[in-house]
Amino acid sequence: MDATEHVEIELKTPDTFKIVVETLTRIGIASKRDNKLYQSCHILHKRGKYYILHFKQLFELDGRESNFADEDRGRLNTIVGLLQQWDMVKVLNPEIIEEPKTSLSLIKIIPFSEKKEWTLQPKYTIGKFRS
Numbered sequence: 001m002d003a004t005e006h007v008e009i010e011l012k013t014p015d016t017f018k019i020v021v022e023t024l025t026r027i028g029i030a031s032k033r034d035n036k037l038y039q040s041c042h043i044l045h046k047r048g049k050y051y052i053l054h055f056k057q058l059f060e061l062d063g064r065e066s067n068f069a070d071e072d073r074g075r076l077n078t079i080v081g082l083l084q085q086w087d088m089v090k091v092l093n094p095e096i097i098e099e100p101k102t103s104l105s106l107i108k109i110i111p112f113s114e115k116k117e118w119t120l121q122p123k124y125t126i127g128k129f130r131s
Contacts, residue, residue, distance in 0.1 A: 012089065036118065080097050
């Protein structure tokens with residue numbers, strides 16, 4: 001995977017980093033049976049640049065097996081579009097998030113006020129390599 005596939009962003013303010021990290025923990029795929037949310041995307045800060053990546057892209061960066069597909073790209077593009085719409089980030093390569101997109105009905109966004117009612121489960125933890 002080359003860097004042209006990664007969504008590069010600019011933060012609106014320096015404090016926005018923590019806000020984006022927290023917001024992304026509340027966006028993903030839900031298992032309503034046990035109120036568990038699997039986080040889809042993460043923010044990565046590398047060499048002074050910021051990127052929003054799907055967790056499967058992070059697996060690839062670690063040299064691990066990944067089946068990153070159009071469905072995953074659509075979810076990533078939609079989530080990044082939401083962050084931009086909410087004025088949290090500016091996408092520096094906007095052409096990359098144009099297509100594909102995913103229906104919002106396929107993405108769960110947990111309101112901050114309901115966060116304690118859910119188990120928020122990342123599928124990847126930045127800074128912790130798991131083999």
